[in-house]
Amino acid sequence: MIDAETLAIFRTEADGLVESLEAGLLTLQERPGDRSVIDQVFRDLHTLKGTGGMFGQTELAAFVHGFESAFEAIRSGTSVASPALIAVCLKAHDHIMSLLAGERPGGAGTILADLATAVSGSAPADEQILPEVPTEASASASQESGAKTIPMMRISAERLDEMMDRVGELVIAEARLAEIAARSGVPALVSVTEDIQRLASSMRDATMSIRMTPISSITGRFRRLVHDLARQLDKPIDLVIEGEETELDKAVVEQLAEPLMHLIRNAADHGIEDAATRSRLGKSPSGQIRLSARQSGGEVEVELADDGRGLDEARIRAKAIDLGLLGLDADVGSADLQRLILSPGFSTAQQVTELSGRGVGMDVVRRTVSELRGSVDIASSSGSGTRVVIRLPLTLAIISGLLVEVAGERFTIPLSTVEEIVELPERSGPADASSRFLDIRGRLVPTMSLREVFASPPAPEMFPKVVIVGASGARVGLVVDRIIGSNQTVIKQLSPLHAGVSTFSGATILGDGAVALILDVATLVNQSKRPAPIERHLQEVLA
């Protein structure tokens, strides 16, 4: 038979085709008459059949042949792409998926028969029924859409990761070289070092840009999910996707799929009301789920909003009291209450049905996002829907960092979070710096002494600096002893042994070979934001 490598090539190619096929079918559902989409679907099927045959996947090729033949009716205009027909086509698509996965699914005959029935039932006018399996598709061979395509190359993710690792090491070695060159004072060495620095940094940018993947690479499956959920729950639901071209690091995009899936499922299941209720409430009968993504600074914001009933705060409060998360008379604001649904205790199925609210998978969302060094915010208003905003760093691999010193220890602050650096005014002495506010151009910014946060040995701070950082819309001033400078920071994940330490998002290796920790600014900002007891409580709950 065929060897593993050939099979892998086939799989990559087939996966792309199947994905495009599904996207085409779903688009067709929205615009049944769109010729270019119909042609696209037909081309995908045809290529898939050809590829399958070429790689010895006879069962696949035969099935796709049947599918293609049925679809020919749509292409030739004897049938229209009715929702019922698309539903069967999607089933056929799933069958292809499981064939590709090496499973041996049954029911090929049934699906093909259903297809034939659906095709004949979808005649535009009083047209004749098409024979179930017409003769070998006389179809024109697939024409690659020429004009705007640029030459592409598929690269295995593994090789890309390896390349990124090497670039990471290069950046570290380059930093060491720069230190040595600076110390030596040899002009030739300094000049070569500058060349190497320039090359390393453009190498890094190029490698990172290769890894950037548009969010659209995962949105296809959401269209499908919403389509299926709408049928299952018998609620008309539209999925609107904005900013699909927004790019994120490949690893981030892939890991984002699961939490978004949970959020969409929750929105469809618990958020959006059925059509009758919606009409009674004066809403449009079909619910809307909006997934939007945009880049802002060093972060990408992914927002999932629905126009459903919103979170039921009274029920959340009751459940929280029930679970012992809140005292009976706890004074908790809306925002904090809503954040409670992220806690693991809220996520068992039984509680969700009781709660008429979200829950399933919400702690998966929280956990995944925090593993990606991002943050989750929830805003919900009763009756008009829920909005979940996920903020993620652009890349997981290399960031620009600001190196600071606190009590002789060095730490890195992600430069993308740094807004400005100021001197700590004389009057706010170091002793109680943690409780002070700074007046930054008329706005009060709370300060945190990193010496206290890190339980560093107390020592006089001669001229402490304050690094003003921002995350999730809030700002905080971090009091440090000294600013060392900015540097390229190759992020190394902390081991599971340090999973409990949320103050740091990772570590990096400095030019002299020492390890420096990278501050998790979002966590620090959150710690400073709500000094009230409820925050500590929430943190325990959410830990």
Add this chain to the structure above:
Amino acid sequence: MTLMSRPASRSLGNIDVVTLRLGQDTLAIRAEMLREVLEPVSITRVPGAPEFCCGLVNVRGTVVPLSDLRVTFGMPRTPLGPDSRILVLDLPLSGRASVVGIVADAVHEVTRVESHMLQTVPAVGTRWPPQFIEAIARIGGNFVMLPDIPAIFAAFLGGQSATTVGPQGQGAAA
């Protein structure tokens, strides 16, 4: 050789171990998990981390967590001295291949322990938690503990997710 003296379990055949000193005690660690032994390098403190793994070291470009078995066995922690070494071990953590460092006050030698020189731990009578001891070996006439390194780290990881640790211990990624 009677039937009784055969090793209690398959894992207790002839094994190569590296012996080290921790406090006043001698321990042996399976050589198969040992990657290298390092002179004390610059250790980065992790503020807020539990005492058991409060440091990080750079091992050839990788950031490796540094653990201290003295915490597990309730021994006093003393600063590293000139004889101190860091043993870099290959150890799966949470099912993933990982590298960890452990501190030793001194490293002695790599030696082979015959299976008949190994015995399982008596349930009572040792001052060390028996669940963390894999076996007791007789090396050069002395009894030497083989700590069960995977069990020690698994217990730490399990305990960490169950309870919070330290003031900064509320783990978002726990």
